[in-house]
Amino acid sequence: MGNYLLKRLATLGITVAGIAVVTFFLSLVVPLDPLAAIAGPQAPQETVDRLRVLYGFDQPMYVQFFRYLERLIQGDLGTSFQTGRPVLDDIIQFFPATLELATVAMVIAIGFGIPLGVLSAVYRNSLLDHLSRIISLIGVSMPVFWLGLVLMLVFYFKLGWLPEPGRLDIMLIEPPRITGMLMVDSAIALDWVVFWDALRHAVLPATVLGLFGLAGIARIARSSMLDVLSQEYIKTARIKGLSEFMVILRHGLPNALVPTVIMIGLTYGSLLEGAVLTETIFSWPGLGRYLTTAFLTLDLNAIVGGTMLVAISYSLVNLLVDLLYAYLNPKITLAYADG
Amino acid sequence: MDARVTNQPLLRVEDLCIRFYTLRGVVHALDEITLHVNTGESVGIVGETGCGKSITARGILRLIDPPGRIVKGTVNFEGTDLLSLSERDIRKIRGSQISMIMQEPKMSLNPSMRVGKQVAETLMVHDRSLNKRAARAQALEMLAAVAIPDPGRMSRRYPHELSGGMAQRIMIAMMLVTRPKLLIADEPTSALDVTIQAQIIDLMNDLIEQIGSSVLMISHDLGVVAETCDRVIVMYAGNVVESGRVTDVLRDPQHPYTQGLLKTLPDQVDADDVLFSIEGTVPSLLAPPTGCRFAPRCPHVMERCRVEVPPITPLSSDHDVSCFLHEPG
């Protein structure tokens, strides 16, 4: 197990190095001249030239690359063209917002997905089952941006049940920043007004973001529960005289949860993708929106820095999921292997 | 063993009829089965795969899942018809009064739960007053009783860490810890190595004697039944064709099927002999033959056999057969 972990970490290291290379070369493929974009169409040539020297674009390729690596190791991700601040600062500013959104989305996805899937399996072919399967299928077929618009239309514009796009009401003041996550910080500061408002603002984007994951989790929960319920040990539990409820709770659920947990880990990846589009629609000041704007304005440093962060965290989560699977697996596969 | 045997049937199954309503049609799995087990007795059920042995066992515990249905019959246990009980009441009986051990022990244990806990669970389900520690203590005692070495440590293992024989001991512990009156054993040794089989059979016999349970032993292995049972019931294609004392039935089988079955045992066969096999195959229970279900393969078949179902004919005080060859008169 330890060996496996080391091997995976080494692979991760190589992958991260590769990511750095890829993102660097990505910025070189850009056909447009970003300097002209920054300086503006009116800028005289000297300005552009000075910018070129300032940002180091006058150096030959390999020099640029090594300077890039150098700075990377020191944690310097360069300066963003659009905000004018160091990219690292931007990331630290925006990442917690995405983390908060993703967490609420996960809670929704798991909190509704698992019960839906489990009940679907237990009451197979009932109305609930059919409905949840249809919802799951539709859930993974929906364009995220469209769903966001539709829900915003219904719940904000027409019904007024949920607040406007954004993290917090304009009138309210943010609590002192500890983690950057509004709900956590306001809870620490015992500022419940802000907490409640932040929660209300997060509900809609988190639902949109989480729906895809919910559908996936419900499907896996259902199929793995169905699989588990057909196993011999479920019959044993009934023979022992347990009530159906206890059979499902004590013997069915823990075993069905194993593949579901794996799915939950994989859902994180879909959250990252969805965040990009969701944050754009809901004007959520998170990493997704930052990255999208960076791509659209060809803010190279921001692109490189942001993409690397996304890739690294995605890889880390995948690694965790693999490790989790390896840990949970011997128990399961060995039992089936002898059967 | 004989001293314990009384003549009160602990369990009496009468005219039990179970059918499966599948997409392809109705499967007549059990056709008016009648059998009984006396207190302190050990009864074996033998027959080929698919003859309905396991379904009978599950029917007794009322664990027939759809599309199967118990169409008619009674299962009388200590005076109560189990088929008429509410779900709550029959759950009280399952695991505490009637238990069942199954064929594949490693698949029949929850892979995510420590084995000690699984044994203790049976106790805790039926005795609410028992706290965890007391249940655990009793479970450990039981593990020792089934000859599991180092019960304390073993109880914390997971099923996949055990060998087949160990897992079956756990099953036995799990099912006997409540000292049930009736133990149903559905092919308990079929999935085990031959060397382990004897150990498990001996263990079961010891425990059963200690606890005083009655046993319904289902097996396709006539040897196991001969060793452990007082009486034997022979089933074929959902019917009971012969039943009686083990010694009687095995030494002097009366039903053509039983006779054929015994001939297939490669007991005193010379190297040059051809192994005997009963001609034909088991009929499909989707459209069972009218009349006696063994008629198509019976070497002594008569016209009547194809049309009428032979009734149960008692041959002596404890030997019944279902065959027109033995009809009185």
Next chain:
Amino acid sequence: MAEITAKDALNHDEIRRLRLDARRRYLRDSYVLWRRNPITVVGTLIILTLLLIAAAAPLLATHDPYNQILAERLLPPSADYWFGSDNLGRDIYSRVIHGSRLTLMIAILVAITSGPLGLMIGVVAGYLGGAVDEILMRVADIFLAFPKLILAIAFAAALGAGLENAILAIAIANWPGYARLARAETLAVRNSDYIQAIRVLGAGRLRIMFLHVTPMCLSTLIVRVSLDMGAIILIAAGLGFLGLGAQPPSPEWGLMVSDGRNYIVDQWWVSTLPGTAILIVVLGFNLVGDGLRDILDPHQRQS
């Protein structure tokens, strides 16, 4: 032991006939399983409808999708404008109809570029092994380290906005998954008796890889590509929404949703209806994908 004479062995014709019979039976069983599952049938109907609409677009449209009548902008759905008109006075229904061609084109082009590319790379990596395998798979892993949408956005942004670049970007994001799959299949097949026999007969590596190993991986890959179709369309729509895909005035559905974004409150139809089209099409592909998985499941076939 008796010798097997020449006339005991099957001749070529018989072998061919047996193989044809087996294939016919396989297809017939597949058809029966397909028909049995209403969900798959619905999905197939949706896709067939899509194909039909794309093919007959000019006939089904009521207006010219590019014609702007500014006096008639942002009109609600009516007898004239079945889906209403957008902010430039164009008929949304006709644009949706014509947009089906774009959607289909993007999906097919991505599939036929990333599929064979991934297949080839995977087979080469799996069969040749060693350093080639390591390098190719590291590259694939690096690509797989990014969520697909983000990678597609990255390449689309880098290459510049536009439909062709978007297709290329999505294909770049897609091939590593297929390469991994093809490699796994190749590894499984590599040591089979069949391949060993051909090697003994003296076939060169290239020949083996492309004439023999590749066809064996084909079916798994085709299934995977069909399952991915829905996801591909969603990514393409996402790119369109961000403005990185087809450019105005193209009637690409994602782009149309983005166009209508500012008018969502009072003129909901501009964004909502094209988005619904995306939903229905992706749903169709997902339903078929699900059904395909069930049909190919050996357990089902045995019953």
